[in-house]
Amino acid sequence: MFKTVEEYLDALKNEMRDADSALVQDAQADAREHLSTALAVAREAAPEASEADALKKIIEEYGTPEETASAYKEVERRTSPALKQTVKPRSVLGRFFGVYTDPRAWGALLYMLIAFVTGVFYFTWAVTGVSVSVSFLIFIFGFPFALLFLLSVRGLALLEGRLVEALLGVRMPRRPLFSHQDMKWFDRLKALLTDKATWLMLIYMIVQFVLGTAYFVVIVTVLSISLSFIAIPILQAWLGQGVINNNDMRYFLPTWSYPLLVLIGFLLWTTFMNIARSIGQLHGKMAKWLLVSE
Amino acid sequence: MTEITAQTKKFQKELNSGTSSLVLLSVLSHSREPMYGYQIAKLLEESGPDFPMMKQGTLYPVLRSLEENGLLESTVEPSVSGPPRRYYKITSGGRSILEEWLEIWKQTKKFVDAILKG
Numbered sequence: 261m262f263k264t265v266e267e268y269l270d271a272l273k274n275e276m277r278d279a280d281s282a283l284v285q286d287a288q289a290d291a292r293e294h295l296s297t298a299l300a301v302a303r304e305a306a307p308e309a310s311e312a313d314a315l316k317k318i319i320e321e322y323g324t325p326e327e328t329a330s331a332y333k334e335v336e337r338r339t340s341p342a343l344k345q346t347v348k349p350r351s352v353l354g355r356f357f358g359v360y361t362d363p364r365a366w367g368a369l370l371y372m373l374i375a376f377v378t379g380v381f382y383f384t385w386a387v388t389g390v391s392v393s394v395s396f397l398i399f400i401f402g403f404p405f406a407l408l409f410l411l412s413v414r415g416l417a418l419l420e421g422r423l424v425e426a427l428l429g430v431r432m433p434r435r436p437l438f439s440h441q442d443m444k445w446f447d448r449l450k451a452l453l454t455d456k457a458t459w460l461m462l463i464y465m466i467v468q469f470v471l472g473t474a475y476f477v478v479i480v481t482v483l484s485i486s487l488s489f490i491a492i493p494i495l496q497a498w499l500g501q502g503v504i505n506n507n508d509m510r511y512f513l514p515t516w517s518y519p520l521l522v523l524i525g526f527l528l529w530t531t532f533m534n535i536a537r538s539i540g541q542l543h544g545k546m547a548k549w550l551l552v553s554e
Numbered sequence: 555m556t557e558i559t560a561q562t563k564k565f566q567k568e569l570n571s572g573t574s575s576l577v578l579l580s581v582l583s584h585s586r587e588p589m590y591g592y593q594i595a596k597l598l599e600e601s602g603p604d605f606p607m608m609k610q611g612t613l614y615p616v617l618r619s620l621e622e623n624g625l626l627e628s629t630v631e632p633s634v635s636g637p638p639r640r641y642y643k644i645t646s647g648g649r650s651i652l653e654e655w656l657e658i659w660k661q662t663k664k665f666v667d668a669i670l671k672g
Contacts, residue, residue, distance in 0.1 A: 287615070289637070290591065290611075290615075290618075291611065293590070293637050294595070294610065296637055297592040297636060297639070298592060300636060301592075321599070321609070321610050322609060322610045322611040327609050327612070331609070331615050334615070335615035335618065335619045336615070435630075436630070
């Protein structure tokens with residue numbers, strides 16, 4: 261039925277087409293590891309037997325693609341990814357203010373701050389790596405250098421995936437993408453260069469710079485404006501400073517507006533927390549689209 | 555006839571989904587060295603050659619979920635031929651959980667045996 265391991269993997273992928281793409285990638289890695297090992301053992305025991313025959317027996321023991329796919333889906337249903345929680349239906353107000361107890365909102369906020377640092381790093385790494393790799397290609401050692409760089413991109417993509425899953429709660433791969441061990445390094449470089457996933461990862465690394473900077477600026481701005489509103493009563497009543505201090509002129513807001521100002525500051529920040537949570541979810545979707553190969 | 559086999563298969567599958575975590579944890583607690591999936595599958599096959607307890611492919615997702623819950627830990631090592639292998643090792647948390655599970659298993663076994671005897 262299946263002549264090669266690849267055929268089985270394709271059937272398994274097809275069987276899991278509705279499943280989470282990160283889960284599919286993990287299932288592929290496990291199946292590839294098991295079937296290749298079993299095939300190598302079978303070949304050693306009976307070198308004259310054909311690969312298809314050996315594979316038939318191995319798959320009989322491993323399970324059909326349907327059986328394997330259902331086993332993964334079953335286990336995944338029982339173990340929920342990080343930060344996933346059952347959401348109880350709440351009123352609009354409850355949902356709005358409930359954002360403070362939602363770990364996804366705080367996770368998204370933290371992620372947006374971290375994205376500034378990682379974004380700068382990824383961008384530097386990608387731009388330096390690409391330009392140095394391309395210019396080194398006129399030398400012999402340029403090829404292994406390019407290979408190392410592209411492999412580092414894969415590693416960084418996996419790391420970023422772990423960060424995204426931990427902070428944004430979006431399921432990401434837990435296994436590195438497979439690359440053939442027995443290939444010559446030149447073929448490996450070619451395979452990496454022709455793989456769409458490599459380029460998508462590089463795009464993500466560059467986009468992260470723009471997004472990370474924007475996230476950071478927005479967080480700092482909104483946080484300072486919200487805190488300023490909340491601080492106006494303190495400034496005016498205790499420190500004697502005006503809202504606007506211009507030379508000798510100090511402009512004060514009336515005392516009756518204090519509760520209103522604090523409320524505005526608080527509402528502004530709460531609104532932003534809600535927006536941050538949505539941005540986090542959107543960013544997770546984008547990360548999945550760019551970093552997880554189909 | 556086919557109806558009965560389907561029912562039996564389903565029963566076997568349901569039993570396995572409960573015991574597989576216990577079996578895998580126990581196998582890894584007995585092993586001194588970290589083991590990879592194929593090794594574990596072979597060992598299970600040798601322990602009960604006439605008892606097709608579960609398809610080998612179903613072991614892997616269980617191993618993964620045990621790792622996610624902190625009962626196992628794993629490292630990836632390159633292999634001479636073929637893709638890299640994931641080696642699993644039981645954690646100290648896994649060992650203490652295993653003791654609790656064994657106790658539950660003993661009690662369940664005693665209870666079911668007593669009921670079956672009538």
